[in-house]
Amino acid sequence: GQQLNQSPQSMFIQEGEDVSMNCTSSSIFNTWLWYKQDPGEGPVLLIALYKAGELTSNGRLTAQFGITRKDSFLNISASIPSDVGIYFCAAQNYGGSQGNLIFGKGTKLSVKP
Amino acid sequence: KAGVTQTPRYLIKTRGQQVTLSCSPISGHRSVSWYQQTPGQGLQFLFEYFSETQRNKGNFPGRFSGRQFSNSRSEMNVSTLELGDSALYLCASSPSGMNTGELFFGEGSRLTVL
Numbered sequence: 001g002q003q004l005n006q007s008p009q010s011m012f013i014q015e016g017e018d019v020s021m022n023c024t025s026s027s028i029f030n031t032w033l034w035y036k037q038d039p040g041e042g043p044v045l046l047i048a049l050y051k052a053g054e055l056t057s058n059g060r061l062t063a064q065f066g067i068t069r070k071d072s073f074l075n076i077s078a079s080i081p082s083d084v085g086i087y088f089c090a091a092q093n094y095g096g097s098q099g100n101l102i103f104g105k106g107t108k109l110s111v112k113p
Numbered sequence: 114k115a116g117v118t119q120t121p122r123y124l125i126k127t128r129g130q131q132v133t134l135s136c137s138p139i140s141g142h143r144s145v146s147w148y149q150q151t152p153g154q155g156l157q158f159l160f161e162y163f164s165e166t167q168r169n170k171g172n173f174p175g176r177f178s179g180r181q182f183s184n185s186r187s188e189m190n191v192s193t194l195e196l197g198d199s200a201l202y203l204c205a206s207s208p209s210g211m212n213t214g215e216l217f218f219g220e221g222s223r224l225t226v227l
Contacts (some may be wrong), residue, residue, distance in 0.1 A: 031213070041220055042117070042221050048213070048214065077158075088155075100169075102212050103155055104157060
């Protein structure tokens with residue numbers, strides 16, 4: 001079945017550093033999304049991308065929808081301690097019912113002050 | 114605007130028992146989806162309800178069931194619990210019938226099966 005390969009699995013960085021993570025698949029999607037999950041919480045949507053090649057920013061976060069429609073990346077600039085958490089990519093071909101949305105296994109980010 | 118509310122937050126059951134989890138979506142949201150989250154498998158789709166109808170179902174055994182009420186609140190039930198059912202169960206709501214992938218998740222119900 002379809003799956004998303006998210007890397008790296010975990011990252012340990014110093015506060016102030018930039019972070020980059022990505023998500024790839026052998027399947028084509030027309031929607032890519034990035035979610036963040038804090039400990040003890042549910043995932044929260046960070047960025048949604050609906051067009052191949054699209055580059056979207058949300059504060060210090062920037063995400064891109066790969067031109068092949070098979071990948072996406074998320075960058076975080078000037079990391080701060082509250083960036084700690086697990087980042088999930090998700091992808092689907094939108095329309096119709098839920099259930100087509102699949103998630104990557106997540107990138108666990110740790111930030112040292 | 115209140116977020117997605119799930120109850121209970123934590124519960125412990127023993128093998129063979131059954132459990133019912135509840136989800137109240139954001140006001141006005143008509144679609145409710147359920148996910149199982151485990152360290153090994155990540156987030157796995159259970160089912161989605163829209164206007165009291167199950168629109169889609171993931172690859173889980175029939176022991177997992179759900180329903181949605183006329184006020185969009187949803188419940189999921191797991192019967193004959195197994196150790197492997199220990200997980201965080203997440204409910205997510207979205208406002209429209211068209212699935213954009215933009216979900217609003219609750220904090221989850223953490224189920225431990227002993």
